[in-house]
Amino acid sequence: MGKENPAAEKASNLLRSRLCDPNFVVKHLSDSPDSNYSSVTEACNNSILLLGPRGSGKIAVLELILTDLLLEYPDTISVIKLNGLLHSDDCCAFKEIARQLCMEHQLLFSKMASFDDNSQFMIEMLRECGLAHKTIIFVLDEFDLFAQGKQRLLYSLLDAMQSVTSQAVVIGVSCRLDADQLLEKRVRSRFSHRKLLFLPPSKEDMQRLLEHILSLPVDSSLPHAYAVEFNKKIKNILADGRFKEIVNTLVNLDSTVNHLLRFLFLAVSYMDLESGFLSFENFKTALSNSHRQPKLECIKDCSILELYILVCMKRLEVKEQNSYNFNSVMKEYKSIHDSFQTSDYYSRNVCLRAFEHLLQRELICFTDNRGYSQSVEFRPVKLLISSIELHQGLKSYCSCPVILLKLVER
Amino acid sequence: MAREKEESMQVSRRATRSSTFSANNNGIELGKPNDSYIPTLGDLVFGQEPISLDDLLSRFPGRRVQILELLRLLGTLNSSMPPLFVYGSASTGKTSIIIQVFRHLSRPFVYTSCLSCYSPRILFESILNQLLLHKKNAFNGYSSAKRCEKPSDFVIFVREALINVIDSLKENAEKTSTSKLKGQVNGKMIYLIFDNFELVREWDKSSSILPFLFGLSDILKMPEVGMIFISSTSPDTIVLRPFCRITKRVDELSTAFSLLFKRYCEPLSDLGVLPNGEMKRRLFSHLQPHIAPSLNEIFRVASQPCLECGVNQETRRKGGARKSVGSGDLDDIGFHMSTSAKYLLVSAFLASRNPATLDASLFDTTGVSDSRKRKRKASEKSLEQKEAAEQELLMKGPGTFSLERLLAIFQCITSVGEEEEGNDGLRVDEGSNALMSDILLQLTSLCNSNFIVKGGSCPLEGSTRYRSTLSEDLAIKVARSIKFPLSKYLYRR
Numbered sequence: 001m002g003k004e005n006p007a008a009e010k011a012s013n014l015l016r017s018r019l020c021d022p023n024f025v026v027k028h029l030s031d032s033p034d035s036n037y038s039s040v041t042e043a044c045n046n047s048i049l050l051l052g053p054r055g056s057g058k059i060a061v062l063e064l065i066l067t068d069l070l071l072e073y074p075d076t077i078s079v080i081k082l083n084g085l086l087h088s089d090d091c092c093a094f095k096e097i098a099r100q101l102c103m104e105h106q107l108l109f110s111k112m113a114s115f116d117d118n119s120q121f122m123i124e125m126l127r128e129c130g131l132a133h134k135t136i137i138f139v140l141d142e143f144d145l146f147a148q149g150k151q152r153l154l155y156s157l158l159d160a161m162q163s164v165t166s167q168a169v170v171i172g173v174s175c176r177l178d179a180d181q182l183l184e185k186r187v188r189s190r191f192s193h194r195k196l197l198f199l200p201p202s203k204e205d206m207q208r209l210l211e212h213i214l215s216l217p218v219d220s221s222l223p224h225a226y227a228v229e230f231n232k233k234i235k236n237i238l239a240d241g242r243f244k245e246i247v248n249t250l251v252n253l254d255s256t257v258n259h260l261l262r263f264l265f266l267a268v269s270y271m272d273l274e275s276g277f278l279s280f281e282n283f284k285t286a287l288s289n290s291h292r293q294p295k296l297e298c299i300k301d302c303s304i305l306e307l308y309i310l311v312c313m314k315r316l317e318v319k320e321q322n323s324y325n326f327n328s329v330m331k332e333y334k335s336i337h338d339s340f341q342t343s344d345y346y347s348r349n350v351c352l353r354a355f356e357h358l359l360q361r362e363l364i365c366f367t368d369n370r371g372y373s374q375s376v377e378f379r380p381v382k383l384l385i386s387s388i389e390l391h392q393g394l395k396s397y398c399s400c401p402v403i404l405l406k407l408v409e410r
Numbered sequence: 411m412a413r414e415k416e417e418s419m420q421v422s423r424r425a426t427r428s429s430t431f432s433a434n435n436n437g438i439e440l441g442k443p444n445d446s447y448i449p450t451l452g453d454l455v456f457g458q459e460p461i462s463l464d465d466l467l468s469r470f471p472g473r474r475v476q477i478l479e480l481l482r483l484l485g486t487l488n489s490s491m492p493p494l495f496v497y498g499s500a501s502t503g504k505t506s507i508i509i510q511v512f513r514h515l516s517r518p519f520v521y522t523s524c525l526s527c528y529s530p531r532i533l534f535e536s537i538l539n540q541l542l543l544h545k546k547n548a549f550n551g552y553s554s555a556k557r558c559e560k561p562s563d564f565v566i567f568v569r570e571a572l573i574n575v576i577d578s579l580k581e582n583a584e585k586t587s588t589s590k591l592k593g594q595v596n597g598k599m600i601y602l603i604f605d606n607f608e609l610v611r612e613w614d615k616s617s618s619i620l621p622f623l624f625g626l627s628d629i630l631k632m633p634e635v636g637m638i639f640i641s642s643t644s645p646d647t648i649v650l651r652p653f654c655r656i657t658k659r660v661d662e663l664s665t666a667f668s669l670l671f672k673r674y675c676e677p678l679s680d681l682g683v684l685p686n687g688e689m690k691r692r693l694f695s696h697l698q699p700h701i702a703p704s705l706n707e708i709f710r711v712a713s714q715p716c717l718e719c720g721v722n723q724e725t726r727r728k729g730g731a732r733k734s735v736g737s738g739d740l741d742d743i744g745f746h747m748s749t750s751a752k753y754l755l756v757s758a759f760l761a762s763r764n765p766a767t768l769d770a771s772l773f774d775t776t777g778v779s780d781s782r783k784r785k786r787k788a789s790e791k792s793l794e795q796k797e798a799a800e801q802e803l804l805m806k807g808p809g810t811f812s813l814e815r816l817l818a819i820f821q822c823i824t825s826v827g828e829e830e831e832g833n834d835g836l837r838v839d840e841g842s843n844a845l846m847s848d849i850l851l852q853l854t855s856l857c858n859s860n861f862i863v864k865g866g867s868c869p870l871e872g873s874t875r876y877r878s879t880l881s882e883d884l885a886i887k888v889a890r891s892i893k894f895p896l897s898k899y900l901y902r903r
Binding site: 009012013016017019020021059083085086087088092096262265266269270273294298301323324325327328360361374375377378380 | 482483485486488489490491492497499500560561562565618621622625628629633642801805806807808863877879
């Protein structure tokens with residue numbers, strides 16, 4: 001790979017680790033919600049929902065605040081973290097709560113404790129902590145998954161908070177903006193309807209963020225001259241109009257911070273390690289590689305016989321045959337061959353195999369779920385790609401037979 | 411080339427578990443219970459000699475772009491990375507490239523395939539066993555290190571295990587090079603590789619397991635852990651054009667090409683000679699007549715008698731004029747079946763094709779059938795009806811029949827066969843009980859080989875109905891081999 005520039009390697013490692021660490025990004029953007037602070041300092045029970053699309057940094061902001069709080073008030077706060085993907089089952093959730101409480105307070109945790117034991121334990125702990133003026137913060141990640149089923153956990157948590165003796169804060173984090181509509185009536189009545197929306201950052205914020213992430217620290221172990229040169233180049237790239245266009249395309253697709261970070265990671269991975277500088281081309285390549293269209297790629301890698309089958313299915317759909325199977329496709333294939341005298345006419349077994357490949361690649365699928373008693377040739381199928389995608393795919397297919405293009409265009 | 415790759419893949423998979431660690435002088439052989447074998451950190455690496463970059467690139471021709479991109483994304487030693495998703499259609503080399511890249515980099519990894527670990531519990535336990543360096547042997551009763559069914563338990567266990575592994579990797583990295591493990595482990599990061607990831611969709615709780623696995627890196631929040639998911643959906647390289655009009659899969663092309671290549675080399679007495687332009691053209695013209703039929707045979711799986719067939723075909727070709735290859739195979743079914751099984755197949759085919767009401771007239775005891783209709787002038791309406799009926803046949807597929815009907819038809823057919831063959835035929839009267847149980851056994855084996863399939867149950871009685879999946883060509887072949895006049899019994903609308 002040519003001579004290696006150790007400074008470049010270090011720089012690239014640093015950038016990569018920054019991009020993989022959400023806390024770094026968030027520290028810069030910090031817009032800490034004060035409401036979280038107040039609930040702790042004033043020792044009142046509270047609940048809040050943090051909502052926003054995936055990747056907008058909700059958990060990262062929360063972590064930031066929690067670390068700050070833990071520094072400020074080390075003894076009066078304990079944090080219990082639950083995740084909807086893992087603990088949506090109520091027994092599981094209570095067990096996890098009990099386990100985390102035991103870990104915090106150095107108690108012995110018994111795996112054999114039953115559901116009732118665990119919930120009793122939690123209520124008692126809440127009371128004890130309330131008497132001792134300690135706050136327990138419950139962080140419920142993927143909140144909407146907790147709202148499935150009977151919502152026992154949510155009810156007991158919010159109910160426990162209603163009593164005067166306990167001091168608890170429940171913070172729910174969800175990517176569904178209507179998460180509070182999923183709550184049952186009795187749960188919703190105990191929930192204070194505070195919601196915090198995480199909106200995508202504005203353009204200026206985005207610009208500042210980019211600069212902050214991509215600039216190397218000048219006074220670190222990296223050689224000074226190199227770092228300064230690197231930062232200058234970055235500034236030039238960021239000010240470039242074409243770069244702004246790239247960022248606009250990205251933001252139009254998905255305006256969350258996470259999406260931007262993934263794109264930057266790709267760009268940094270293309271960094272030329274010999275010269276050690278990021279160039280505009282890196283960003284351009286990263287853009288083209290991050291916007292993939294898997295179905296078009298799939299078509300590009302189909303064999304010609306498979307394309308014939310897809311075009312036959314399209315024609316059958318156009319003729320408004322509401323359900324068709326492999327045999328009808330074969331009939332259509334034969335009729336095309338008869339009318340146009342193509343050179344690509346293969347035997348039935350070969351076509352059946354090509355058909356199975358298409359099924360495997362998920363360009364077509366069966367429409368019935370329970371038809372396992374029928375063989376492949378008789379089960380009704382449908383296309384999984386739209387006509388536009390098929391058309392585009394055929395056009396960009398090198399050495400596509402002209403006949404196919406003609407047939408699709410009709 | 412594909413076979414070479416396969417071999418090296420198999421060796422590599424076995425070797426991942428074995429140790430080339432010199433301190434442990436017992437080499438690992440599969441199947442031998444070895445008491446003193448203690449897995450070490452070196453087992454997390456590939457285990458064989460690491461290969462250079464050029465070697466890596468030359469093993470996978472045409473994959474230069476992908477390999478370089480993968481290397482760039484993995485980055486230099488100890489650089490973190492977000493989860494990677496590698497996709498491509500079957501047999502494109504995803505798994506083998508990734509494993510060889512890790513061999514080249516000598517970085518530790520944990521490999522699990524969602525094909526062999528077909529449920530969440532097995533997947534979790536397999537990962538934990540590898541991380542905890544636990545080997546299943548006779549002592550611990552082939553059990554896993556920890557019992558782990560739910561994702562919540564898995565997160566707790568795997569976090570502990572990962573922390574331990576990363577600590578020992580850190581210690582290893584700080585040692586001087588002489589005291590390092592012989593199976594040179596690079597770096598402080600460990601990578602989790604999930605292969606055949608598309609199969610997770612078909613698991614029971616896939617709606618919660620799938621987002622869990624994807625979000626595992628966020629849940630764990632450990633920058634020293636990298637995740638790679640391999641799944642099937644996309645590209646491939648091209649070999650010979652006409653074949654790629656049918657299929658581009660390397661494994662299927664390789665079987666066709668190996669036969670063709672042998673034929674290609676026939677006129678060459680000296681295989682070491684590199685052909686120049688003129689020779690290439692002559693060789694290709696020798697090959698050309700065989701390409702077209704080979705195209706239609708491309709999906710044939712070579713079976714044992716193929717060797718003899720090959721010889722026969724050779725003599726046939728050398729002897730006679732050039733006739734189309736396809737016709738030679740018409741009489742040859744290609745697998746062996748007992749006579750009663752063939753009769754059963756034919757009766758199943760007839761039962762599926764013919765409507766039940768015709769049975770009486772077709773199979774009356776005189777054994778004579780007369781299904782020839784008088785030919786009337788086809789009116790427009792009847793033509794339409796015929797077309798619609800054909801369409802229905804295409805769409806609906808073979809009909810279902812009950813077991814009693816099948817057995818009745820079978821008895822009629824065999825009695826016909828007996829009459830035609832004279833005294834050597836099957837004796838239906840004597841020992842008919844024994845015959846019947848044999849027949850039922852035959853039926854079960856036909857069902858198991860998917861010639862006869864269980865259809866839905868009859869709505870009135872609730873008994874199971876069967877369906878024949880035989881194609882018409884194969885039915886004709888089978889009937890011909892037992893000299894049964896199938897066409898007389900087929901109902902033509």
